[in-house]
Amino acid sequence: MSKLQKYLDFLIEKYEVETKGILSDDGKKVSVDGKEYPLLPWRNERRFIELKKICETTVGEISHFKIMSVNSKSISLSDVIKKEIDLVEYIGASKITKVFEAKNGETCSIICETEKGWVATLELACSLPSKTKTVDKHEIITDRGTACDRGVDSQTPLYSTYVYGGEEKTFTDVDFELYGLTAEEISVVRQAFEITKNGKIGEENIQSDARLEKLLNCIEKSEKTCEDVRV
Amino acid sequence: MERIKIAMMSMTHGHTRKYYDVLKNNPKLEWIAVSTENEEVKKIFKNSVEGIPCYDSDEEMLDKHPEIEAVVIASANSRHYEQMKLLAERKIDILSMKIPTFDMEEYEKIEKLVKDNGIICQIELECHYNPVTVRFKELVKSGKMGKIYSFNARNTTLSPVWAFPWQGVPELSYGKRVKIKEGFGKFRGGALCDHPHIFDMIREVTESEFDYVFARVAPNIRHDIEEEDMLSVVGKMKNGVVFSLDPSWSNMEERLKVPGPGWEKYPKRMEVYMTANCEKGSVVTDLFGPNVYHNGAPNDRYTVQYTYFDEWVGLVDEFVENVRLRRTPKINLEWHKKTVEVMNAIYESISTGRPVKL
Numbered sequence: 001m002s003k004l005q006k007y008l009d010f011l012i013e014k015y016e017v018e019t020k021g022i023l024s025d026d027g028k029k030v031s032v033d034g035k036e037y038p039l040l041p042w043r044n045e046r047r048f049i050e051l052k053k054i055c056e057t058t059v060g061e062i063s064h065f066k067i068m069s070v071n072s073k074s075i076s077l078s079d080v081i082k083k084e085i086d087l088v089e090y091i092g093a094s095k096i097t098k099v100f101e102a103k104n105g106e107t108c109s110i111i112c113e114t115e116k117g118w119v120a121t122l123e124l125a126c127s128l129p130s131k132t133k134t135v136d137k138h139e140i141i142t143d144r145g146t147a148c149d150r151g152v153d154s155q156t157p158l159y160s161t162y163v164y165g166g167e168e169k170t171f172t173d174v175d176f177e178l179y180g181l182t183a184e185e186i187s188v189v190r191q192a193f194e195i196t197k198n199g200k201i202g203e204e205n206i207q208s209d210a211r212l213e214k215l216l217n218c219i220e221k222s223e224k225t226c227e228d229v230r231v
Numbered sequence: 232m233e234r235i236k237i238a239m240m241s242m243t244h245g246h247t248r249k250y251y252d253v254l255k256n257n258p259k260l261e262w263i264a265v266s267t268e269n270e271e272v273k274k275i276f277k278n279s280v281e282g283i284p285c286y287d288s289d290e291e292m293l294d295k296h297p298e299i300e301a302v303v304i305a306s307a308n309s310r311h312y313e314q315m316k317l318l319a320e321r322k323i324d325i326l327s328m329k330i331p332t333f334d335m336e337e338y339e340k341i342e343k344l345v346k347d348n349g350i351i352c353q354i355e356l357e358c359h360y361n362p363v364t365v366r367f368k369e370l371v372k373s374g375k376m377g378k379i380y381s382f383n384a385r386n387t388t389l390s391p392v393w394a395f396p397w398q399g400v401p402e403l404s405y406g407k408r409v410k411i412k413e414g415f416g417k418f419r420g421g422a423l424c425d426h427p428h429i430f431d432m433i434r435e436v437t438e439s440e441f442d443y444v445f446a447r448v449a450p451n452i453r454h455d456i457e458e459e460d461m462l463s464v465v466g467k468m469k470n471g472v473v474f475s476l477d478p479s480w481s482n483m484e485e486r487l488k489v490p491g492p493g494w495e496k497y498p499k500r501m502e503v504y505m506t507a508n509c510e511k512g513s514v515v516t517d518l519f520g521p522n523v524y525h526n527g528a529p530n531d532r533y534t535v536q537y538t539y540f541d542e543w544v545g546l547v548d549e550f551v552e553n554v555r556l557r558r559t560p561k562i563n564l565e566w567h568k569k570t571v572e573v574m575n576a577i578y579e580s581i582s583t584g585r586p587v588k589l
Contacts, residue, residue, distance in 0.1 A: 001357050014258070015256075016258045017308050029296070046538035046539065047522075047523050047538050049522075049538075050522075050536050050537075050538050051523050053536075054523065054525045054527065054536060057526055057528070058492070058525055058528045058536075059527035061526070097520055116300070118386055137277050139481065142527070144528065144531065145526035145527035145531055146525065146526060146527055147523065147524070147525040147527065148524050148525070149521075149523045149524075150521075150524075151521070151526065152533065156320035157521065158517075158520060158521035159521070160363040160366070160514045160516060160518070160520055160521065161363060161366050161367065161370070161514065161516045161517075162377075162514070162516075163370060163511050163512060163513075163514050163515075164513045164514075164515070165376075165509075165511050165512015166512055167511060171366050172521065173362035173363050173365065173366045174362060174539055175362060176361065176362045176539065176541060176542070176544060176545045177544060177545070178361050179362045185586060197501045198583070223579070
């Protein structure tokens with residue numbers, strides 16, 4: 001049994017959920033009562049939950065959603081694009097209507113327009129040595145202030161724990177019940193648990209996943225044709 | 232395991248609302264009732280939680296619900312003794328807010344009540360159930376960093392006195408009116424009484440007790456409150472570890488009656504940082520970071536929006552186990568007594584201007 005499955009089983013037992021969720025080996029799907037659901041785990045990451053709330057209640061009309069994400073070479077660029085364009089639509093609550101991509105190897109720059117008229121820019125790369133932590137930033141500029149997952153005067157992530165001396169290390173621990181997992185692993189377990197409890201979320205994921213595949217195709221087409229592609 | 236029938240009392244403490252979700256969602260608990268101390272907190276509670284019976288007195292609630300097995304005491308420090316006595320005499324287990332009492336004679340009476348009646352009394356020090364604390368303890372206590380030389384920490388917040396008025400009244404917070412020092416014009420009962428966590432955590436992390444403390448009160452940044460809001464503490468543990476600890480209310484606030492968006496003037500409401508400087512290096516932690524940030528409604532000020540605030544999940548899980556297995560809580564009265572004693576010693580050091588040996 002995988003490490004993540006053990007944590008999922010722990011939550012299912014603790015909260016007395018009657019159905020059983022089974023995670024796929026790659027952690028990209030969960031199976032509940034024989035039905036398989038794709039996971040969009042970033043939607044369960046706390047910083048994105050809070051950014052979504054801020055966009056709904058605290059800042060104003062979005063003008064520009066800026067995303068930077070630099071990842072390890074062991075991560076696929078298309079997985080990064082999929083995650084980030086979903087965050088654009090999910091946090092900003094508006095569908096992408098047009099995409100333009102410029103790509104070079106495992107790096108790309110994308111400009112999107114949404115149905116509400118605001119713009120998203122994505123600067124993405126999978127260029128770091130294997131196992132390097134992702135460096136990313138999500139900044140939403142509105143007509144009533146800016147929301148961001150990085151503090152003012154910083155371009156890179158902060159961590160909750162820094163170990164100095166000898167081999168320097170950093171940790172960000174965000175979940176007491178799931179202590180020991182990374183934030184990304186926690187979001188996989190949390191979303192699999194949500195779907196196990198509530199199939200409606202799984203159904204929404206099926207629809208969203210299909211839409212993301214369509215968006216990925218449009219982005220690929222844009223790169224090939226050097227055109228602004230309507231979705 | 233049968234569900235524990237739990238209630239809450241008073242609802243005047245700043246942590247009251249932290250229990251709402253966990254009492255509703257923990258499948259091992261059945262939330263029976265609450266008693267509210269005044270109309271104001273009753274209204275706030277009823278606007279926040281539906282379907283839980285609400286009584287105007289503790290006795291009425293307990294009489295109407297003899298099935299109650301455990302109670303979260305969410306009141307002013309000055310009310311803890313009488314409420315603990317009431318519960319102990321009815322053999323009801325207790326989860327108490329941070330300070331049972333600052334009066335050490337009263338503290339001993341509480342210990343006796345708990346022991347004589349065979350009840351569980353757990354003290355709410357929620358920082359133990361923060362995952363960053365777990366990481367910090369794991370790194371430092373494992374010996375990987377070598378011997379620890381110094382421990383520095385701050386637990387600074389905005390002042391809660393506008394939303395939770397008892398915290399601004401020396402008699403209700405500290406238990407009596409005592410001048411903080413001659414010629415200073417403020418009384419005991421402020422920031423120090425609000426922030427025991429770092430004085431508790433250093434004992435566990437260093438596996439030692441306080442040798443001596445020296446403290447100074449700094450000029451208040453809120454001139455119109457009666458208690459201290461800025462202070463600083465240094466000293467040494469019995470194993471030689473030196474420390475610097477800051478429990479101030481140094482993060483300025485809007486004077487809201489009900490906490491909500493816009494409470495903070497300084498961008499972050501609450502900060503807990505702990506650093507251990509050890510033989511092989513240092514561990515630097517932020518228990519409530521990183522977060523997300525905005526400068527939107529209601530005041531268009533740069534603001535930290537927290538991404539983590541779940542300590543009560545682990546804390547209540549432990550309480551449930553303690554009650555069902557009749558297990559002594561990690562933060563029990565005996566352990567916590569030394570933390571309260573050092574807090575009193577800090578007040579003594581401020582008052583005398585001298586280090587206080589423990």
